[in-house]
Amino acid sequence: MGVTAEQYLRHLDTGRRPDLPETIAGTLRLDVRRDGSTDHWYLTIADQRVQVARSADDADLVVRADRSVFDRMVNGELHPGAALLRNELALQGNMRLLMLLRRIFAGPSGARHPRELGRDAMAARASSRSAADSRGERS
Structure with a gap:
């Protein structure tokens, strides 16, 4: 507890x-x-x-x-x-x-606000798209 x-x-x-x-x-x-x-x-x-x-x-x-x-x-x-x-x-x-x-x-303990989780997910998605674009891949 x-x-x-x-x-x-x-x-x-x-x-x-x-x-x-x-x-x-x-x-x-x-x-x-x-x-x-x-x-x-x-x-x-x-x-x-x-x-x-x-x-x-x-x-x-x-x-x-x-x-x-x-x-x-x-x-x-x-x-x-x-x-x-x-x-x-x-x-x-x-x-x-x-x-x-x-x-x-x-x-x-360890709980996070849903908005914070959403912002992190959007940032991760944008980061993976940028990495794919720099390698010349298409989503």
């Missing part, structure tokens, strides 16, 4: 995140249950940035789940929507903010 949700949130980069929509702003509180206690993580999202604090303050969306559920989401092993459908997490508030977790959490 990769990192825990706690490890990930403690070291979350607060810089600009172009994968977050510019027009979305809100607050999320993650209530992480473990061994009969609950840890509270408070995420403030604005201007494509995420600020993390430890707080039980009210938020636009409160997400409650066991630690193992959050750990799997952080590591890209569980989609938040799937966890909701399986009743592995509970929500209170603005449900539209739930999908931001998918963008905030890192995903599986």
Whole structure:
């Protein structure tokens, strides 16, 4: 298993995140249950940035789940929507903010954005065409 949700949130980069929509702003509180206690993580999202604090303050969306559920989401092993459908997490508030977790959490190790994969494929295709043209071959 990769990192825990706690490890990930403690070291979350607060810089600009172009994968977050510019027009979305809100607050999320993650209530992480473990061994009969609950840890509270408070995420403030604005201007494509995420600020993390430890707080039980009210938020636009409160997400409650066991630690193992959050750990799997952080590591890209569980989609938040799937966890909701399986009743592995509970929500209170603005449900539209739930999908931001998918963008905030890192995903599986080695994962790449589809656009990046497409750009690499196009560059490889162009490179192979140039090599074929320089050898006088036709595609």
